Amino acid sequence: MIAQHGESCILICPFKSTTKSVLWFGPKNLVSYTKNWQINTDIGRQHRIRIVGNYSIGEFNLAVHNLSRMNYGLYRCASIVNGRSVTSDFMLKILRKPTISNDQSRLQFSSEVGKITYVSLHGFAYPSPSFSWMSSSGGKLGTWTIAYANGEFRATSTILPTRRSHINDYKALIQNTVGSLQILINLHVYEPEVTIEPRVSCNTSDDISLTCYINTNDSHLWENTWKHYQSNVLIRNYEGNNSSMVSVWTIRYCDYQDAGEYVCSWTYNQTEVTASSVVVVYGRPIISKQDKVRDGETRILSVEFFTSSLPIDVDWYINGKHMEESYSSSSKIANVILRSYGKTFSTVGYRNDFVLPNSNERQREISYRIKNQYDSVEGAFVEGNWIVRMNKKGSTGLKFTKTTVSAVSLGRHSKGFPLKFMLIGIIAVIVLIMFSIAMIWFYHQRYILKVFTELERQEIRGTNVQYRFDQPRRESEDTEEIAITSMSGVDDAVPNERN
Numbered sequence: 008m009i010a011q012h013g014e015s016c017i018l019i020c021p022f023k024s025t026t027k028s029v030l031w032f033g034p035k036n037l038v039s040y041t042k043n044w045q046i047n048t049d050i051g052r053q054h055r056i057r058i059v060g061n062y063s064i065g066e067f068n069l070a071v072h073n074l075s076r077m078n079y080g081l082y083r084c085a086s087i088v089n090g091r092s093v094t095s096d097f098m099l100k101i102l103r104k105p106t107i108s109n110d111q112s113r114l115q116f117s118s119e120v121g122k123i124t125y126v127s128l129h130g131f132a133y134p135s136p137s138f139s140w141m142s143s144s145g146g147k148l149g150t151w152t153i154a155y156a157n158g159e160f161r162a163t164s165t166i167l168p169t170r171r172s173h174i175n176d177y178k179a180l181i182q183n184t185v186g187s188l189q190i191l192i193n194l195h196v197y198e199p200e201v202t203i204e205p206r207v208s209c210n211t212s213d214d215i216s217l218t219c220y221i222n223t224n225d226s227h228l229w230e231n232t233w234k235h236y237q238s239n240v241l242i243r244n245y246e247g248n249n250s251s252m253v254s255v256w257t258i259r260y261c262d263y264q265d266a267g268e269y270v271c272s273w274t275y276n277q278t279e280v281t282a283s284s285v286v287v288v289y290g291r292p293i294i295s296k297q298d299k300v301r302d303g304e305t306r307i308l309s310v311e312f313f314t315s316s317l318p319i320d321v322d323w324y325i326n327g328k329h330m331e332e333s334y335s336s337s338s339k340i341a342n343v344i345l346r347s348y349g350k351t352f353s354t355v356g357y358r359n360d361f362v363l364p365n366s367n368e369r370q371r372e373i374s375y376r377i378k379n380q381y382d383s384v385e386g387a388f389v390e391g392n393w394i395v396r397m398n399k400k401g402s403t404g405l406k407f408t409k410t411t412v413s414a415v416s417l418g419r420h421s422k423g424f425p426l427k428f429m430l431i432g433i434i435a436v437i438v439l440i441m442f443s444i445a446m447i448w449f450y451h452q453r454y455i456l457k458v459f460t461e462l463e464r465q466e467i468r469g470t471n472v473q474y475r476f477d478q479p480r481r482e483s484e485d486t487e488e489i490a491i492t493s494m495s496g497v498d499d500a501v502p503n504e505r506n
Contacts, residue, residue: 034080104186
């Protein structure tokens, strides 16, 4: 008998008896369902079962409601007729489109490049379904092998990824006459867990060890390497131990150069797993740069430095005499340049500016001392050229002695007005000035030419008339001499007319 999934059906027992019991048995394994109209309450699906028929004539038929795959199987009606035992069997088949166990449609399988990945599917369907590949990420696909019985199937196939990009998503299609189901098969790289202490700190001159573990039970030989970074700049590499699942990097007599991020990496067959640890080194401040700057009549001494701990104090001395805090000294956050094992990187530090007092006393020696809670460092300025302009970009003014900054500084770059725009503006101003000068010269020459032309015209006619200058007296001395000569000619002509 074939029925539709979710519907109801009635199994009619061919035996009727008013004196003997009529029994029903069902899946799985023909367990007892009913005795006459009484239903066995020990079975898990008793709410879906009913006995229907005319009880008075010994008619006991089995009705099953809301059919599901659990109702698929063999049913048996049994009784005693004329003194002998009789039975009648019913094979109930439920039409059903394919489904996967636990109603999953996305399956994951661990995979490695160059090794066969076995894909196995278990589910239910009636009638028997077919299997096919729908899409691929490039791996070599095998054929499907199907085992099917009593509405249950098991199907297997293979995927061989030959590249790292092949370890990705694939699709398979399961279908029968009732419906179809798409299965997403996701291959993922086997990635064992890597553990390391996330943060390690030390004081200057201490020894520390970074220990990195890879937790795996396979027999593969995972290769280990370390990378040391400061502000995203690669400082150095270290080849770890490949013969075990533990790698140790020991840092002897650590100082500021050893601070930063340490990345522990394990690789095998194009698979890489990593973990990182941040090392913080506490010690004296590190001087990055010092400048002598003249801004007009003001002379400023600047020192840039880095420190991993707060608070900080900066003291200035002139000829051995300590200058008080209020004596025009200030600290600001600024990007500073440091070197670590031959590599240069930028990080967040400080700049302290000290304004030299106007004094007639000769300032032979100017020194400073920078102190944090661990240690101090000293420096001095020697005689030399002064930088005429002071660059004030990339810093933020703070109070003198106490400033907040993270223990592990990340590189930040200051933003100022782009130099190319300043150059374009200067060139534009120069071109405008040159154009203005050219126009003034052009109009001036044009005016002089006009004066000479008028004088020559008057001489040709024999008439000397004084030319009136309407322009302001900004012309050259040559123009004034021409005007005087013209007026003298007029005066000489008057007596001749009178004669």
